[in-house]
Amino acid sequence: MAADIDVLFQPADLGNLKLPNRIVMAPMTRSFSPGNAPGADVAAYYRRRAEGGVGLILSEGVSPNTTTATGTPNVPNIATDDAKAGWKKVITEVKAAGGMMGLQLWHEGPYRNPAKTQHPETPSWSASGVKVPGKPLWEPMTEAEIETAIDEFVNAAAATKALGFDCVEFHGAHSYLIDSFFWGQTNLRQDQWGGDWAGRTRFACEIIRRTRERVGAGFPLIVRLSQWKQQDFAAQTAKTPDEMQQWLSPLVEAGIDIFHCSQRRFWEPAFQDSTLNFAGWAKKLTGKPSISVGSVGLSGEFTAAYAGEISEPASLDDLVNRMDAEEFDMIAVGRALLQDPQWANKIRDGRAGELMAFSKDALMTLS
Secondary structure (H helix, E strand, O other): OOOOHHHHHOOEEEOOEEEOOOEEEOOOOOOOOHHHOOOHHHHHHHHHHHHOOOOEEEEEEEEOOOOOOOOOOOOOEOOOHHHHHHHHHHHHHHHHOOOOEEEEEOOOHHHOOHHHOOOOOOOOOOOOOEEEOOEEOOOOOOHHHHHHHHHHHHHHHHHHHHHOOOEEEEEOOOOOHHHHHHOOOOOOOOOOOOOOHHHHOHHHHHHHHHHHHHHOOOOOEEEEEEOOOOOOOOOOOOOOHHHHHHHHHHHHHHOOOEEEEEOOOOOOOOOOOOOOOHHHHHHHHHOOOEEEEOOOOEOOOHHHHHOOOOEOEOOOHHHHHHHHOOOOOEEEEOHHHHHOOOHHHHHHOOOHHHOOOEOHHHHHOOO
16 A cells, blocks of 8 residues: 555545545445345445445445346335335435445346246346347337336436435446447347437436436436446447547436446556546546546456455555546445445555455355
C-alpha cells in the first residue's frame, strides 16, 4: 500500500449524489432472501458495510417482477409487499449507520432457466430469444412483453425512491435482459428495438426516460454496462470509441446520471492505443461521472476466485494513480468487501496488515 490513498477518501459530488468518499460496494448476488424478501440478516449485512466506511452501497441484483426476471433461488425482488417491507428495513439500518445506498434492478433475461423456476411454463425474455449467439432458444420478445418489461423496471425504480434509497441502478451488463438488446450478437431484431445503435439502445432509453419522468430530476439514475459477456469474455459491445459514443450518448439524453462500467480487471484498457479503461472512456465521451470496477485490492480475478483460488490482498497503487488523474470518479469493490465489511476503514487507517484474503467460503455466509 505504498501509494497515498487520500484520493479514495475525498468527498464525491456527483450531481444530486453527495458521497463521503469514492468507495462503492459493488452489487453481488447473495441468495439469502427466502421467499424473495430480504430479512433482518440481510439488513444487518448491509449495515455492517455502512459502518465499515463504504461511501455508497449498491445492493445485490433485485428482481423487478416475480416471474420472468429471476431463475436464481432466494434472490430478492421489489415487486411484493413483503419484499418492499424487507427493503425498507434494509435502508433504515443503513441510514442509521450513516450510510448511503442504492438498489440494483436486475432482470436475468436469457440467463433465467425456466426449468429451475416456479414458472417453468413461462419462456425467458430476451431481445431475440438468443442466449448464445447463433442458438435461439425462445421467440423474440413481443411488443407487449417489451412494454411490460419497461413498466416493471419503472415501477421498481419508483418503489426504490419511495422506500428512501439514495439512487437506483439498472443492470445493463453481463448478457442479462437489457444487455441482450445492446449487443449485436444477441439482438437480431429489425424493428424499432434493433438494427443500428439507435434501435439497440431504445429499450434501455425508454426505461431511463420513463423512470426520469416518474421519479423527477433529483433522483440519481445509474446504469451498469459491460463490454464482456458471460458467453464471451473477449466480446466488445462497442469495438471503437465512436461506437461507444453511439452506445452511451442516447442513454445520457434519456436521463442517465452515472455510468458503472464493469470489467474483469479495472486496469485493462478498453481500446488499443490508449490506457483508458472502460470507465475512463465513458467519462471522456459523455462528461458524466463514472464508476470503475474489476478485481480491486485482490490478486487474481473473480472467476478463478469463485472456482476456489485464494485471492490475496494486492497493491492499490495503479488505482490511486488513475483516480489522481481523474480517469474515473468512483471505484466499486466486490470480493474484498464481501469478505471483510471493514475493508474501507482498514485501507483508510493504513491497517494493511489486517487486510483479509478472499476465499469462496465467504459466499456461504452473510458475514
